[in-house]
Amino acid sequence: MNKNRVKGHELGEVTCPTGFNWTNLKAELRAIWESSIKAWKIELAYPVSFLRQSVSPLIILLPFLIYGMVLVGGRYSENLERMVGTGDVVxxxxxxxxxxxxIGTAVWAMGFSIRGEQWFGTLESIFVTPTSRLSLVLGMALHSTVHQSIGTAVEFAIIYAVFGLGLKIGGILPALGIFVLMMLALYGFGILVSALSLVLKEGWIVAEGLHSIMMILSPVVYPLVVLPTVAQQASAIFPTAPALVGMRVFLIENYQPEVIGNIFLHLLALDAAWILFGILVFHLTDIYVRKKGSLEKY
Amino acid sequence: MDYTEDDGTYSIQTFDLTKRFTKKKHRGIFGFLRKERKQRKQQSESSRVTVALDHINIKIRSGELFGLLGPNGAGKTTLVKCLSTILIPDKGTAVVNGFDIRKQTSMVRASLGLVIGGERTLYWKLTARDNLMYFASLYKMPRNQAKERVEELLEKMQLSDRADERLEDYSTGMRQKIAIARSLLHDPSILLLDEPTLGLDPTFSKQIRGQIRELSDKHGKTILLTTHYMDEADQLCDRVAFINDGKVVAVDDPDSLKATVKETELVEITCFNPPLDVERHLKSLCPGVDIITLVHGDETKGNPSKIKIIGGNAEEHISTAIDALRKKNVRISSLNVGVPTLEDVFIKLTGAKLAEGEGRG
Amino acid sequence: MPRNVLLQSSAKSNFFIVWSEVVKNLKFLLAYPIVFVFWAIFPIFWFIPFVLQGQAFVGGLQSPSFGEVAGTEEFIPFIILGAILNSYVLTSLYGMGESIRREAYRGTLDYILSSPCNKAFILIGKALSESFSSTLYAISQLAISILFFGMELTLGIIMPVIFIIILLILGLYGLALILAAASLRYKQAHDMAHALEYVFYVFSPVRYPVASLPLWGQIIGRLLPLTYALIAVRSLILLKQNLPAIYLEILALLIIDGIMILTGFYLFNWMEEKTKTSGTISHY
Known part of the structure; x- marks a missing residue:
């Protein structure tokens, strides 16, 4: 373990595993898990906040639903059906x-988890441990993904009970596959944002900007075809556009995607690109803040 | 980097370690519109650069308890942060436990335990046990081993009975004990302790000093302790280095350092109510003395101030100084001759008081 | 017992408190120009999805079924006005609480609270500066909407619209005071602000008319000042009505303003006294 020392030191034994080996990988995975558990414990220390966050996805969805239904005077849109084969707006x-x-999870919960540690005052303490900084970010990503999933489940149950949803049960598994591929790319994106949040004093503005742009360029509440052509092309760099199209193909009866291509390959390429880009920027900002000495500053 | 001087017996060794910080000057929102003359710009740029570490070369032997002494802003914390890989130095490097802090960051991090200043280096919303278990996972300890170690450390810190309380309900001293326990989780051979007793009450300070001594004596840890409490360094350290303005001024064991101030070179007058210009006034009356300095005591709490006359022929000026003080209605409570403290040595070497200075420590 | 501190000190000194607070906050605002630019432009991005959603669902810029409940078939100006007025709610919900938290973080809160002046006037100062910046943001958003989204605005209705906005802001001040009172005592007042935001978001006609909600939802909506302000402003701008035609909304706003401001002042003074005795100020 005590490899590559500067000279033949007979010094203290280093017991922590490092380098590329199974023991170290196991230790890093455990650190990811424990970081996520820690985030849960801190979150549950604020029960009111936790409850609020669990219902907030539903609350934010309601205006989109009611607005959509008021626009078409029910839940059927002829125009939507003409565009994508299904007219069920709900x-x-x-x-x-x-x-x-x-998307919000990747940008905010994950991107700003590092900033949260800075706020607690614990950032230097966790950064001085031999655990990889990426594991720390991924631990927080794991927490926020589970968190968002809980909110989504609550939302699904209520919307299903109140409105009913025309979903194909058989399509859930392949849709989940697409979802996982999308999340990987979003993790890359989250790593990028967490790096930016460390360097930029007003990092939240960049995050909010990216969030809004991604929201507009993704076919969340409208099909991509309503966007100008340039915007449709630009949407291909974010994983959410192909993932949404793909998931709807599997989940919604008669859905004929507005933009088609090899969604799996597209997502795999985006995964590789965003993760590598995220890690690269994270690595560079890590060096930058350590040189500049701005790690502890908020 | 040339490691030729490294003979392999040092746990920590620095090689011309240098770190500068550039302070951003606030120019207001329309600052970019303002034109600055080239010369003025260059001038202001140089004044914005703070040299926190200036070619630092120190060697700390394995098992040694080494004190780093200096006023606030001297560069102590910057040195600790460079050694613990939180900061990357601008020039030079250091070898910690045989690993280069620039190239082998993970090994350096795995080699040392760190206690840094600041109240909030732990999660206040978690219990002491949760905090330690979490950090144990970040030090890559297997779960069972971590559990045992955490219990052992809680026991050692006499906090077992309160281990399941959140840190927000702890006192500052108790939180500091948990911070020390955290630094010991992975049983590192090197500990970097940055002002570990700062802001603690005397009881906790004493307990923590006892633990530091024990870690050095019984467990053979190499400890780098930064402090601006001279007594602490004198009491605990095998060797101390004085650091001022980013430079190491002297390194030796406390006794040898104190021996550099000769008996005739030091007079200490303990008194109440000295006038503010007393240093200047006495200096004009006592030629041939290096330094005359006033260390303010908290007189409202009954702690007297001290006037130190250091260097040259200090002893010869006792009567002159006392007469002058009496004339100024200063109440003198005691007089010491030739019993130097580390602070006196520091003052003699740098002309600065330890309580002076602001900013980055 | 809380005293009625409104009558306690001279009007001149209270005006000075409000003035200094406004100046201080505006200086902070100017110290972060990026933040300023952000709020002036970015809220536009938040309603773009609603514009595109509308176009996708109805295949044009007018929806007959929307017109049945909203009185206007043109949904884009409808939601633009909703978004702009809603930003006043957001700044009063978060602006003041945020401002108090910032003081606590900087360590200045204890000094402010230990000063002998009436703290409610400090809050008014904070609220005024929030309103001032909100108005700058609103003007910028409106200008962008006129340029890019075909919004129309005739000069004649500007004064009546400003009048309605002032009535809205007064009610929101009361709400902000209630929140400020809560944040002095409870660490999780932030969650309360969020909960209130949700109520405004769902039950007031920001994106759709109140009539499209179930009856119980309409009742909740009718308790919120934003509901009346939105109905009034849309009547003025979109339906080209004049002030006398919306006298009921104006009356409702005046009543809500009165209730909220009085409750706010009372609660804040009461909570401040209580906090002084229990000592939880700036415990973050």
Whole structure:
């Protein structure tokens, strides 16, 4: 374990596993798990806040639903059916909106978890441990994904009970596959935002900007075809556009996607690109803040 | 980096370690519109750079309890942060437990335990046990081993009975004990303790000093302790380094350092109510003395102030100084001759008081 | 017993408190120009999805079924006005609480609270500066909407619209005071602000008319000042009505304003006294 020392030191034994090996990988995975558990414990220390956050996805969805239904005077839209083969606005909005929640997870919960540690004052303490910084971010990502999933489940149960949803049960598994691929790319995106949040004093503005742009360029509450052509093309760089189209194909009866292509390949390519880009920027900002000495500053 | 001086017996060794910080000057929102003359710009740029560490070279032997002494802003914390890989130095490097802080960051992090200043380095919303268990996972300890170790450390810190309380209900001293326990989780051979007793009451300070001594004596840890309490360093450290303005001024064991101030070179007058210009006034009356300095005591609480006359022929000026003080209605309570403290040595070497200075420590 | 501190000190000194607070907050605002630009432009991005959603669902810019409940078939100006007025709610819900939290974080809260002046005037100062910046943001958003989304605005209705907005802001001040009172005592007042935001978001006609809600939802909606302000402003701008035609909304706003401001002042003074005795100020 005590490899590559500067000279033949007979110094203290280093017991922590490091490098590329199974023991170290196991230790990193455990650190990811424990970081997520820690985030849960802190979150549950504020029970009111937790309850509020569990219902908030539903609350934010309601205006989109009611507005949509008022526009078409019911839940059937002839125009929507002409565009994508299904006119059921409730199912269309719901499937899109679920994804929107996870965009928020990647940008805010994950991207700003590091900033949260800075606020607690614990950032230096966790950064000085031998655990990889990415594991720390991923631990917080795990927490926020589970958190968002709980909110989504509450939302699904209520919307299903009140409105009913025309979903194909058989399509759930492949849709989940697409969902996982999308989340991987969003993790890459979250890593990028967490890096930016460390360097930029007003990092939340960048995050909010990216969030809003991604929201507009994703077919959350409308099909992509209503966007100008340039915007449709630009949407291909975010995982949410192909993922939403793909998930709707599997989940919604008669859904004929407005934009088609090899969704799986597209998502895999985006996964690789966003994760690598995220890690690269994270690595560079880590060096930058350590050189600049701005780690502890809020 | 040339490691040729490294003979392998040092746990920590720095090589010309240098760190500068550039302070951003606030120019207001329309600052970019203002034109600055080139010369003025260059001038203001140089004044914005603070040299926190200036070619630091220190060697700390394995098992040594090494004190780093200096006023606030001297560069102590910056040195600790560089050694613990939180900061990357601008120039030079250091070798910690045989690993280069620039190239082998994970190994350096795995080699040391760190206690840094600040109240909030732990999660206040978690219990002491939860905090320690979490950090144990970040130090990559297997769960069972971590559990045992956490119990052992809680016991050692005499906090077992309160282990399941949230830290927000702890006192500052108790939280500091948990911070020390955290640094010991992975049983590192090196500990970096940055002002571990700062802000603690005397009882907790004493307990923590006892633990530091024990970690050094019984467990053979190499400890780098930064402090601006001279007594603490004198009491605990095998060797101390004085650091001022980012430079190491002297390194030696406390006794040898104190021996550099000769008996005739030090007079300490303990008194109440000295006038503010007393330093200047006495200096004009006592030629040939290096330094005359006033260390304010909290007189409202009955702690007297001290006037120190250091260097040259200090002893010869006792009567002159006392007469002058009496004339100024200063109440003198005692007089010490030739019993130097580390603070006196520091003052003699730097001309600065330890309580002076502001900013980055 | 809480005293009626409104009558306690001279009007001149109270005006000075409000003035200094406004100046201080505006200086903070100018110290962060990016934040300023953000709020002036970004809320537009939040209603773009609603615009596109409308176009996708109805295939044009007018919806007959929307017109049946809203009185206007043009849904885009409807939601633009909703979003702009709603931003006043957001700033009063979060602006003041945020401002108090910032003081606590900077360590200045204890000094402010231990000063001999009536703290409610400090809050008024904070609220005024929030309103001032909100209005700047609203003007910018409106200008963008006129340029890019085909909003129309005739000069003649500007004064009546400003009058309605002032009535809305007064009611929101009361609400902000209630929240400020809560944040002095409860650490989780932030969650209360969020809960209130949700109530406004769902039950007032920001994106759709109140009539599209179930009856119980309409009743809740009718208790909120934003509901009347939105109906009034839309009547003025979209339905080209004049002030006398919306006298009922104006009356409702005046009543809600009165109730909220009095409750706010009373609660805040009461909570401040209580906090002084139990000592939980700035415990974050």
């Amino acid at each position: 199912t269309f909005i719901f499937t899109g909106y679920v994804i929107m929640g996870f």
